[in-house]
Amino acid sequence: MVQKDDVSERRSRGRPRAYDAEQALTRARDTFWQSGYSATTLDELSAATGMNRPSLYGAFGDKRALYLATLERYVEVNRIAMEEALSGDAPLAYALRRVYDLALGLYFCAGNPPQGCFLIGTAAVEAVNDDAVREILAKGLRAFDRAFEARFIRAQAHGELGPDADAAMLAKIASAILHTLAVRSRAGDKRAALRATAEAGVAMICAAGAAKGGV
Template sequence: MKEPKPKRARGRPRAYDVDEALARARDAFWESGYSGTTLDELSAATSMNRPSLYGAFGDKHALYLATLHRYVAQSVQTMDETLATMLPLRETLLRIYDLALSLYFRPGGAPKGCFLVGTAAVEAVNDDEIRDILRQALLAFDRAFEARFTRAREAGEIDAHADPATLAKLASAILHTLALRSRAGDKRPSLRATAEAGVAMICGTCPPPAPGRKGKRS
């Protein structure tokens, strides 16, 4: 009696790494914008031909949405982790802005600013899906800042009557300014000085909290 032949798995195994492909597609969109990036450029960037791109991610629009979702998720995670530390508020905010500047001024090319703000803001006018991703991302950034400012108020790092929601929007506005001005050609030291001035404005003249008087984690 012959032994049954082992069944072969249907379809071909994926010969690409999803995260790497999305990162390369993101960089292509980041360089030329959504409208300015062609399918041929995406194929070259990801080392995937058009049928493979369509099979893995769908059309160009679906691929762009996937890169946006990935970028936003990573950005929110980084913000949450950084803001959750027990460092003083001034140091924490400056760390957030330094991380942003490191991303906007990546070595090996011209400053690109923020992928989300630099590309999605243009397309959001006529694209409901992109506009929704942009809006939800900005709200997530605001919420992350607001939670930290609530802790700061409890710890006496900012005025007791300060509104965490309002301060969160100011902190986000500084982040957006760094993104736009870096893409427009402002130098990194100048933008670092802008961040420092913004942090000083937000924190005001409140002294740092006394030893042992740490805010609660949100």
């Protein structure tokens, strides 16, 4: 039997493969995010991840496979973050604001030029000619829609939205606000202005849901 202390000692000698892969994916994502898929070179990815080309190929495959992996991970991480932000017993308006504030925090990374959303900013370009990228983009957008829709359905059950409110349509509107924040942040809009846009969107969603239900 392997003792707990033995396992700890083995791990201390070198980082687990999963940890290295996560770190490499994060650095590769940031490189693609800054330059876009097409303009990013293998040399830049190698420098960013600290892995030579054979190691990159061995771990992730070619450049396209690495890019697809970063997209998949980005969608999953942000889906989980959205669901956490929308969970709990906080009022609907508060929960929506929390999602948009988290998004703005991501789009306006401290010390760097506003970069918007990695998925929308890079995949929307590549999806035109790449079926796999298009599939991940569509899957990601649907996942974000579903997270909003689930929260709106719960809001209906608690009387925050009227019973006749269209949760699916409100979810698409809520997602559209996210898309606007992503694109406009990269286009140069100020964070405060986009925060005001998000606030107006939250008010519109809550009012539309209440009005439709006759509340």
